[in-house]
Amino acid sequence: MKHLTGRHGDTGTRRIGSSAVSSLRISASLRLRVLFLTLPLALAVNFSAGAQTGKRSGAHSSIPRDNFSAADRSAVEKAIGTACAERIRDPLGSTPIDEMQARPSLSATNPDAIAGARRADRLLPVTRKLVAEAIVQLSKDYGLYDAPASRARVNSASARVQGVKRIRPNVDARDNASVLLRDPRVIEFGTIFLAGLKSDEAMVSVLGHELTHVASGQSDLLRPLFRAIARRAASRINLTISGQRAEELACDLVGLLATRQFIDQAPSWEPPPRRIARAVEHNCVDDDGSDEDHLSPRNTIRALFALDVTLARELLATETQSSSRTRNSLTARGTAF
């Protein structure tokens, strides 16, 4: 996931030779970053959809015309404010990543870190399932599941998440999470980050992000999907989203959709808007910086809500309205291109 000055994440290029340098830059950053470490050298190999591919912006011009309206744009902006206000009111609101970064390291025996690790362990199995489903559903939504070759690629990617079996707390990882790409059975999770995600919803969101990196893997199986998602978001919020930023945003989107399904499947007395907000609250930063691999945290929320305006509107709904709704599938949202 992302945490780099507010986010988390992997990094830009796929140049193995420079990966050690990349990993140092990563650990200095605020966002949650996924480091792909190649063992046994402990080199961080950063995967970038864009670095490999270069620019192919015109390659997929068959996407239907977008119909993102001014009202949609307004709903997105309101939803950002609502989510971040809810974070302050919610006893289980997440700590923003800029606050996490400013904190001293947290011992693995810290009660909040222990609670976070237990939460992550408990939620990993259900999140694996939700992520696998979300990847398939998104691929269908974006027209990337029709051809047999595309379908095989997506199914292969979604199956990969089942290989992730453990969470490993790590003091030095601080506010980052990472996976070992060559052997992705473990998600390494900084103790500050574990302690800062206080709700199940926030944890599912972050685990979903990490698992999506695993799904795409070393062969970039999900690169077409990442690029399609980035293109749509870019057009809706008028930002350039290329290279690693595309993958990071797409991983966040999968995490958000997994959380939304989790909310439906794990009923609670809590208002659904509060629960939805938790999926993005770690991005409610004051220090809204970006880097080459990530949108800024607040632009990340903006892009996510622009990609799923229905979900943004659910966040704005009253408790009564939203709690009475049942969502049957991921397709219920974001059908407009």
Ligand SMILES: [Zn+2]
């Ligand atoms: Zn990431």
